[in-house]
Amino acid sequence: MRVILLGPPGAGKGTQAAAVKERYRIPHISTGDMLREHVKGGTELGRKAKEFMDGGKLVPDQLIIAMMEDRLSQGDCENGFLLDGFPRTVPQAEALDELLSRMGLQLDAVVLLEVADEVVVQRLSGRRVCRSCGAIYHVSFHPSSKGDLCEACGGDLYQRDDDREDVIRRRLSVYHEQTSPLEAYYDAKGLLRRVNGEGATDAVLRCLEGL
């Protein structure tokens, strides 16, 4: 199963990816998570990416494409993968097409999680993430039974630097301008599947089961 998860910030890509990864046992490749690891580790890429991320802007295509070429050629992607947060621009999608064709691989589906802007703002302003295992919570919609600690591993829950309302609104407008053209790009290839992101958190899994 080779799938791209597309959708605005806060659509639930990370949340739904967890269920898909468990069912299909394929790597969940999130460019946002990879970049946050680089920031945490203080790498050169992390230093370059941080200011774009904190401002809610996209990290330049050439940095992202180089990072993904490296990741996809690591050998664990031959039997499937779930891409979350990549591609995010038409040049990134074209670079991915080229890379997959070099590897002799084809995409099975591009699942678009649709969620209204105001729901995104509500979701992201209440999101909390586990510092140790990355589990995703929400103060009202999906609170941890252990309060400020992760239910799964006991780690600290924190709020992402880009989950402030002004930055959330910037991320949304960047999505509408730079990422939403990918809907037409993948629709033209017959790969796009629209899923309501305002319902259950296993909607993507159900969609993939029906392919």
Ligand code: AP5
């Ligand atoms: P990234 O980390 O990819 O952020 P994003 O796309 O903005 O997506 P999020 O992680 O914010 O949301 P999500 O859809 O995963 O939602 P979640 O499941 O957490 O990117 C961050 C930054 O990195 C970018 O701004 C950019 O700077 C850079 N970047 C990354 N990739 C790049 C690329 N390819 N090119 C250039 N730059 C790049 O859910 C959100 C909340 O809602 C949670 O609290 C959750 O509990 C709750 N929730 C989820 N589903 C439901 C539901 N069904 N009902 C109720 N609540 C729900």
Ligand code: ZN
């Ligand atoms: Zn945890």
